[in-house]
Amino acid sequence: MTKEPSFYILPSSLPLPIVTRHQINTLNHESEIRMSQTNNQSFSRALLHTPEGVRDIYGREYAAKLQVEDTIHRKLNLYGYQDIQTPTFEFFDVFSREIGTTPSRELYKFFDKEGNTLVLRPDFTPSMARCAAKYYMDEDVPIRFCYAGNTFTNTGSLQGKLKEVTQMGAELIGDGSPEADGEMIAMVVESLLAVGLKNFQVSVGEMEYFKGICAQAGLDSDTEGELREFISGKNLFGAQELLTGKGIASSYWEMLLKVTEHFGSVQILDEARALAGNERSLRALSRLEKLYHVLCEYGVERYVSFDLGMLSKYHYYTGVIFKVYTYGVGEPIVKGGRYDHLLGYFGKEAPAIGFAVVVDDLLAALERQKAGPEPEKHPVCLTYNASNYEQMLSKAQKMRSMGQETVLIPEKAESSGKNKSQGGKKDV
Secondary structure (H helix, E strand, C coil): CCCCCCEECCCCCCCCCCEEHHHHHHHHHHHHHHHHHHHHHHHHHHHCCCCCCCCEECHHHHHHHHHHHHHHHHHHHHCCCEECCCCCEEEHHHHCCCCCCCCHHHCCEEECCCCCEEEECCCCHHHHHHHHHHHCCCCCCCEEEEEEEEEECCCCHHHCCCCEEEEEEEEEECCCCHHHHHHHHHHHHHHHHHCCCCCCEEEEEEHHHHHHHHHHHCCCHHHHHHHHHHHHCCCHHHHHHHHHHCCCCHHHHHHHHHHHHCEECCCHHHHHHHHCCCHHHHHHHHHHHHHHHHHHHHCCHHHEEEECCCCCCCCCCCCEEEEEECCCCCCCCEEEEECCCHHHHHCCCCCEEEEEEEHHHHHHHHHHCCCCCCCCCCCEEEEECCCCHHHHHHHHHHHHHCCCCEEEEEHHHHHHCCCCCCCCEECC
């Protein structure tokens, strides 16, 4: 057997040094170490980032968020709304298609060990309805809930929306009056003013006005749902094509498309009345007029306009709906409405109305409008060394007992460290 040489000569047209087997093994080992270090560094950097659609909130931004939430919470409590907390995830059926909430493709779904399909809540309202039916089945007096928490929607990455947002809201269950509608909208206006937002508009619509015209035109529920999607997306060409394809008479589809033109001050209700030719739509307009009178009593009417072409993707809404718009944010910062049949899915027949503030969008609007609550004062920093620690600790404790935020910092850390209390955003 030929003995393997203890060295190798690398082929080249130029003279090269002789490299031994030991040197080659050493080079390979060092190369593997460098590759491992590079991979570890890349892996560590990847772990620093959050998944798409979620982000970290810290420092001043988070302090401002807590201030806004606390201000809204106090306002809701002043109206007698009591706090409630529901689970972050529920059974899939709580948000099913029959209930008319978020589409299944936008839900975060998973299974428990028993094989039940569970979802992270995309919307608080069905959870509130379930909870009211479970614990207040026999109550015949109005129930007032308020809540705060995060919702989760699996939207497409190209939409540029957060998939986890914080919502605060209120639900009034067991009161189907226009006065209840007015209370909800007044609370919204007062809450937004309390956190410092000045320039906003509450746009109010009525699902029954649209549904009355659909029934008058003879539309089935599926066609009505498709038409709602087109009108909500302001796709009038698609809506017209749908109606003509279904053989709907031109007088009716012109009436349906004209719904989108009815927006503005309370005077547009008179214009809409002249167009509507059915009792259901006329009752909806009368309801809006009564609501406007209630809002005048609250003194918030100047923040309110009407839009009869405003429809919701949530099919559980049955009557008055409203959204709040402000500049600096492309989406409504508040959404709400009446859902008089939703509790029936859980065994309790009761009218209800509620709203949800999208806190993240509200904060973005406040920042861009340079509004919002006054920032909290920075804590007082006391430095100490080995010789005066007891003295400075005693001083810090006294200041804390008086309500002053106080931080103790070693002199060496104070001189070499950087102040990282300036909050910000990471990884949208």
